[in-house]
Amino acid sequence: xxxxxxxxxxxxxxxxxxxxxxxxxxxxxxxxxxxxxxxxxxxxxxxxxxxxxxxxxxxxxxxxxxxxxxxxxxxxxxxxxxxxxxxxxxxxxxxxxxxxxxxxxxxxxxxxxxxxxxxxxxxxxxxxxxxxxxxxxxxxxxxxxxxxxxxxxxxxxxxxxxxxxxxxxxxxxxxxxxxxxxxxxxxxxxxxxxxxxxxxxxxxxxxxxxxxxxxxxxxxxxxxxxxxxxxxxxxxxxxxxxxxxxxxxxxxxxxxxxxxxxxxxxxxxxxxxxxxxxxxxxxxxxxxxxxxxxxxxxxxxxxxxxxxxxxxxxxxxxxxxxxxxxxxxxxxxxxxxxxxxxxxxxxxxxxxxxxxxxxxxxxxxxxxxxxxxxxxxxxxxxxxxxxxxxxxxx
Amino acid sequence: xxxxxxxxxxxxxxxxxxxxxxxxxxxxxxxxxxxxxxxxxxxxxxxxxxxxxxxxxxxxxxxxxxxxxxxxxxxxxxxxxxxxxxxxxxxxxxxxxxxxxxxxxxxxxxxxxxxxxxxxxxxxxxxxxxxxxxxxxxxxxxxxxxxxxxxxxxxxx
Amino acid sequence: xxxxxxxxxxxxxxxxxxxxxxxxxxxxxxxxxxxxxxxxxxxxxxxxxxxxxxxxxxxxxxxxxxxxxxxxxxxxxxxxxxxxxxxxxxxxxxxxxxxxxxxxxxxxxxxxxxxxxxxxxxxxxxxxxxxxxxxxxxxxxxxxxxxxxxxxxxxxxxxxxxxxxxxxxxxxxxxxxxxxxxxxxxxxxxxxxxxxxxxxxxxxxxxxxxxxxxxxxxxxxxxxxxxxxxxxxxxxxxxxxxxxxxxxxxxx
Numbered sequence: 012x013x014x015x016x017x018x019x020x021x022x023x024x025x026x027x028x029x030x031x032x033x034x035x036x037x038x039x040x041x042x043x044x045x046x047x048x049x050x051x052x053x054x055x056x057x058x059x060x061x062x063x064x065x066x067x068x069x070x071x072x073x074x075x076x077x078x079x080x081x082x083x084x085x086x087x088x089x090x091x092x093x094x095x096x097x098x099x100x101x102x103x104x105x106x107x108x109x110x111x112x113x114x115x116x117x118x119x120x121x122x123x124x125x126x127x128x129x130x131x132x133x134x135x136x137x138x139x140x141x142x143x144x145x146x147x148x149x150x151x152x153x154x155x156x157x158x159x160x161x162x163x164x165x166x167x168x169x170x171x172x173x174x175x176x177x178x179x180x181x182x183x184x185x186x187x188x189x190x191x192x193x194x195x196x197x198x199x200x201x202x203x204x205x206x207x208x209x210x211x212x213x214x215x216x217x218x219x220x221x222x223x224x225x226x227x228x229x230x231x232x233x234x235x236x237x238x239x240x241x242x243x244x245x246x247x248x249x250x251x252x253x254x255x256x257x258x259x260x261x262x263x264x265x266x267x268x269x270x271x272x273x274x275x276x277x278x279x280x281x282x283x284x285x286x287x288x289x290x291x292x293x294x295x296x297x298x299x300x301x302x303x304x305x306x307x308x309x310x311x312x313x314x315x316x317x318x319x320x321x322x323x324x325x326x327x328x329x330x331x332x333x334x335x336x337x338x339x340x341x342x343x344x345x346x347x348x349x350x351x352x353x354x355x356x357x358x359x360x361x362x363x364x365x366x367x368x369x370x371x372x373x374x375x376x377x378x379x380x381x382x383x384x385x386x387x388x389x390x391x392x393x394x395x396x397x398x399x400x401x402x403x404x405x
Numbered sequence: 406x407x408x409x410x411x412x413x414x415x416x417x418x419x420x421x422x423x424x425x426x427x428x429x430x431x432x433x434x435x436x437x438x439x440x441x442x443x444x445x446x447x448x449x450x451x452x453x454x455x456x457x458x459x460x461x462x463x464x465x466x467x468x469x470x471x472x473x474x475x476x477x478x479x480x481x482x483x484x485x486x487x488x489x490x491x492x493x494x495x496x497x498x499x500x501x502x503x504x505x506x507x508x509x510x511x512x513x514x515x516x517x518x519x520x521x522x523x524x525x526x527x528x529x530x531x532x533x534x535x536x537x538x539x540x541x542x543x544x545x546x547x548x549x550x551x552x553x554x555x556x557x558x559x560x561x562x
Numbered sequence: 563x564x565x566x567x568x569x570x571x572x573x574x575x576x577x578x579x580x581x582x583x584x585x586x587x588x589x590x591x592x593x594x595x596x597x598x599x600x601x602x603x604x605x606x607x608x609x610x611x612x613x614x615x616x617x618x619x620x621x622x623x624x625x626x627x628x629x630x631x632x633x634x635x636x637x638x639x640x641x642x643x644x645x646x647x648x649x650x651x652x653x654x655x656x657x658x659x660x661x662x663x664x665x666x667x668x669x670x671x672x673x674x675x676x677x678x679x680x681x682x683x684x685x686x687x688x689x690x691x692x693x694x695x696x697x698x699x700x701x702x703x704x705x706x707x708x709x710x711x712x713x714x715x716x717x718x719x720x721x722x723x724x725x726x727x728x729x730x731x732x733x734x735x736x737x738x739x740x741x742x743x744x745x746x747x748x749x750x751x752x753x754x755x756x757x758x759x760x761x762x763x764x765x766x767x768x769x770x771x772x773x774x775x776x777x778x779x780x781x782x783x784x785x786x787x788x789x790x791x792x793x794x795x796x797x798x799x800x801x802x803x804x805x806x807x808x809x810x811x812x813x814x
Contacts, residue, residue, distance in 0.1 A: 051742045053728040058651035062713040062726060122711015122726060122743030125529075129708050133691040140690035140714055196803055197684060197720035346722050348675070348799055349662055349814075356675065357636075357649050358658040358722065364651075483705045485612035486697060486756050495736045533706050533741030535734040 014097045015399045016162070019233045021392035026232075033384040040378010043371040044119035052122065055372045060364035061342045066120040068334040069376030072217065073113030073383060074147075074188055075210060076330070078181045079218020081106040081154065083245075084161070085181070088174025094244060097398040099170075101229075102222060103158040104387060104396050107151060109221070112383030114147060116375055139190045146184040153177045162395065185211045192337070199276040200341025205266075209259040213330070216252035220303075220326035223249060225387065227320045229397060236402040239314065246307045246319050253326060257300040260333075272350065279344050280336065284363070287340040290332040299329010339366055450519040457500040461491050475530075494530070499538040508536045607756070618700040619679070619750055620780035620808035621764065622787050622796070627774035628672040630661055635674050635775065638766030642751065644735045654725035654740075656748040657763060662814075673811060674763065674775075677702060677723040677748035678799065681806035685715035685724065685747075694745075700780075700808055701750045709744040716745060720800050723747045780808060 019026075047054060057064040084099035084106075086092045118127060134141045157177045160170035189210030192201040223245050230237035264281065267273040280287050303322040312318040343364045348354060354361035391397055460467060462474075474492045481487040490496050498509050501516040509517040510531050517536075521528050607613070639657045640647040646654070657676035663669070679702045685694045686702065693709035696702050704715075704724075716724045724747040731741050737753040740746055751761035759765075764777040778787035796810040 048743075051729040052726065053652055058728075059654070059716070059725050060651055060722075062716045122713070122745070123709065124711075126708070126710045129691055130710050133693075133708050135686075135689055135692035138688050138690045138692075138714070140688065140712065144690065191714075194688070195684075195718050197718055342717070346720065348660070348721060351666070352662040352664055352671075354660055354662055356658045356660040358655045358675075359651065360658075360660055360675075360722070479707055480705075481612075483703070483707065484695065484697065486607070486699070486752070487612055488609045488756055490609070498736070533731070533734070533739040533744070535736040535739065537733075537736070539736050 016097075016100065016395035016397060017399045018393060018395055019229070019391050019397060021388075026388070026392075030385065030388050033381040033388065036374075036381035037378050037385055039374045040116075040376075040381065041119075043374040043378065044124070047120070047371050047375070048124055054369065056367045056369045057372070058364070058366075060359050061339060061366040063338055063342065064366065065335075065339075065368040065372045066116050066375045066379075067338055068331060069379050070113045070116040070120075071188065071338065072330055072334045073109045073116070073379055075185065075214045076217035076221050077106050077109035077113060078150070078185045078188070079214030079216070080109065080222050081177060081181050082215055082218055083222050084157065085174060085178040088157075088161075088170050089178045094241065097401060098222075098226070098241070098245075100158060100161050100396045101226065101391075103154050103161065104390050105218075105222060105225060105383075106154050107158075108383040108386035108390070110147060110150060111386060112379040112381075115382055116379035119375060139187055139194055143184070143187045143191070146180070146187050150180060150184055153180050181214075182211060185214045192341070197346065198341055199273055199344065199347070200280070200337065203263065205259065205263050209256070209263065212252065212255045212259050213333070216249070216256040216326060217330045219245065219249045219252055220323040220330070223323040224320055224327065226401075227316050227323075229391065230401065231316070233397070235397070236400045237316070238402040240403050241401050242316065242319060243314075246313060246322075249323065249326070250304050250307050253300050253303055257296070260295070272347075275347075276344050279363070280340050284340065284343065287336050287343065290340075291336050294332025295329050295336060298325050299332055300326075303329075342366075447523055448513055448519075450523045451514050452519065453501075453503055453514065453516060455500040455516070456502075456504075460500070461496070494534060495538065498536065502536075502538050507538070510536045607758075609756075613697050613699040613701075613756075615698040615700075616781060618780040618808060619755060620700070620778065620787055620810065621679075621750070621761070622776040622778075622790055623673055623809065623811050624774045624776075625671050625673045625811055625813040627772050628659075628674070629772075630659075630670065630672045632672070632770075632772065633659060634766045634770045634772065635659075635763035638762040639748070642735065642754075642762035643738045643740070643749075644731075644733060652726075652728040654727060654746060656723075656725065656746070671814060673814075675721060675723070675799075676763075676809065677719075677750075678721055678805070678807035678809045679748075679750060680808070683805065684718040684720065684803075688714045688718040690714065697752070701752050701755070702747075703749055703752060704744065704746055706739060706741065706744045706746070711743040711745065713745060719747075720803055720805070 055064060080102055083095055083102035087095035087099045118124060121127075121130075130144065134144075136142065153173070153176055157170065157173045160166040160168075160173045186207045189207035193203055193206035195201040223242075226245075227237065227242075229235075264277060267277045280291060282288055303325045306318055306322040306325075307313045309318075343366060345354070345359070345361050345363065348360065462470075475494065478492040479494070482493070502509055503511075503515050506512070506515070509515050510528070511518065513519050513522050517528060517531075636655075636657055636659060637647075639645065643656060645656065649655075657674050660673055660675045662671040662673070664671075679696075679700055681696075681700070683694070683696055683702050686696050689695075690712060691708045691710055693705045693707075694702070694715045695705060711726070713726055716722075716726060724745050726745050727740060727742050729742060734740055738749070751759070751763075754761060760768075760777050764775040767773065767775040776787045776790060778785040780788060780791075782788055783792075790812075791810065794812055796812055797814050798805075798807045798810055
């Protein structure tokens with residue numbers, strides 16, 4: 012029986028309130044970007060020691076989650092799981108929306124955002140950033156084509172091959188994102204081939220968590236039925252992905268702990284670093300990985316929509332904690348220029364670098380999330396992304 | 406069904422909004438040149454006589470091509486270290502800096518800014534480049550080091 | 563009947579003798595040319611000539627001559643490049659004095675740390691637009707016309723040599739353009755080198771009599787720096803990264 016997709020009504024007070032709230036945050040983000048561009052980064056908490064701050068935490072989260080959320084559609088088209096087919100269009104929409112939000116934050120945080128045209132015309136192809144420009148723009152094109160094959164009845168036959176192309180493109184893109192850090196030989200937190208596959212597994216986990224959150228919210232607030240079978244499959248998958256991501260993190264740290272020259276850095280990140288161990292153990296591991304697994308695997312809690320949403324939200328919060336520890340914790344620990352020596356200088360060598368995000372940065376990061384939400388809200392009202400019903404009966 | 410009633414209402418409402426927007430855009434388009442026709446708002450460029458005998462290229466050439474010179478010369482200087490005096494930005498500034506405030510930007514009477522603000526073309530150069538020539542003392546030091554500098558000949562015009 | 567078309571004779575082709583003659587002349591020219599160029603270099607590079615990879619500029623720092631309280635090189639650099647001289651976390655520092663203490667023996671060292679002008683610079687590899695580049699003569703620079711301020715090079719530099727300009731800059735030295743939103747680092751005073759002068763830090767150190775810094779052409783076996791390197795033990799900072807830095811240290 013063909014799946015019936017329908018736009019949401021989008022007339023309720025709740026819908027307009029949500030749109031208005033996210034719209035306001037987006038505008039605040041844009042205003043912050045203008046303020047930062049006008050006065051320079053001196054108005055942010057970023058310094059010559061912590062060069063990538065909270066905006067990058069949000070942006071990398073959004074980009075990684077964007078590539079991962081497409082997984083749901085891939086499972087339908089590439090792996091042939093019929094149950095996931097009705098879920099596919101929303102997955103494509105979320106992918107486009109979150110990538111747009113993440114890239115907007117990244118581009119607005121540039122020191123010379125007015126030079127975006129330069130970034131699009133001058134390329135150093137040895138740089139993974141330059142390759143990412145093509146990967147990200149190509150992703151938009153491929154997912155748009157993918158959505159078209161899914162939503163245009165005459166093109167339905169092509170959704171398999173296009174879906175495969177999107178799947179492969181996504182893997183390359185996330186490898187590229189992980190390699191941004193993996194290629195940095197200079198810093199002890201990065202410089203590892205493990206980071207690329209770790210980012211891929213993280214993307215599966217983050218993307219699916221966001222998908223589940225949006226799915227439950229959309230169906231609850233538009234009054235459409237969301238069956239238990241679909242949610243049961245999704246939540247079981249999320250357990251697997253969260254566990255896999257935790258595995259990669261464990262292997263990364265255990266290997267580092269084995270290596271003598273990495274032990275000081277690991278001690279900092281895991282034990283003595285102040286906010287970073289707290290975010291790692293309490294945020295990333297406990298709340299972001301172990302608690303969701305327990306909730307989702309629980310026979311009673313794992314069946315409740317509210318608890319599943321809570322678990323997905325915890326995964327998202329744990330993801331942000333992980334990004335913070337990775338990106339900012341990795342910069343907070345000083346570079347070791349002279350091993351075995353205590354270093355000090357006027358340029359903050361040898362000391363842990365403090366970081367305090369400022370209001371403009373926070374607003375810019377949140378603005379990216381809000382922009383993605385606005386895109387999704389408008390799109391589901393204008394076009395038929397959501398099936399009328401995801402009940403067992405259909 | 407509620408959805409059917411909505412689709413019956415929708416075309417009329419959308420059409421009305423569309424017509425209103427079109428009218429607004431048309432009104433603004435017509436109004437703009439009327440407002441801008443007040444010619445005294447943006448002052449015409451004031452080209453102050455530069456120091457030196459004459460420019461390294463003819464005025465006509467410079468009017469059309471100075472941007473091309475700047476764009477290509479900067480790459481040669483930056484990436485290959487070619488620092489010929491002829492098309493050097495510092496060379497331009499040495500002669501064209503205003504006698505009043507010794508700068509090429511800063512007010513609509515300064516050399517670069519007067520034409521650029523009239524044509525509403527943003528100049529990005531002086532975020533990084535100094536808009537004033539080197540101080541005379543430093544220039545004298547270069548002369549001593551055997552480095553040629555732009556000579557200041559008699560003012561013309 | 564179809565007679566084959568009479569194909570006109572090709573124009574008088576170069577005879578074998580002529581070809582060998584031209585070839586010999588070309589080879590002779592090629593053989594002499596490097597000598598001609600070297601002769602030019604000995605007298606400094608004319609302004610219209612591009613930098614060449616026959617030269618590799620480098621610096622040697624004798625840390626035995628560096629004392630903990632001395633900041634002459636840093637002050638000279640600030641003055642020459644019109645840096646603020648401030649020490650806030652957002653202020654640019656192109657060169658800084660580092661004080662080291664060996665954790666086991668307690669021995670202290672003092673040395674200036676600056677862009678090492680690596681032969682394989684990680685900052686050049688990661689720059690998306692190619693703004694961070696290495697000139698033919700080995701100087702690593704930032705082309706501020708195409709720098710978009712992404713700060714990836716700052717993440718990549720193993721020496722924390724790069725600074726980001728966080729606020730508007732005014733009153734720049736006309737020879738050293740620098741402005742808000744771009745990344746910058748030690749240029750080895752490229753504007754002075756192109757005028758056959760030494761970097762400001764090296765000159766200041768020599769003028770003050772410390773003589774801790776030697777500057778010269780690493781590719782020229784007869785230059786002072788090359789002779790020093792051949793005679794004394796040198797270290798490169800973070801040598802395990804195999805970046806082949808142009809800045810070497812003695813006495814560590």
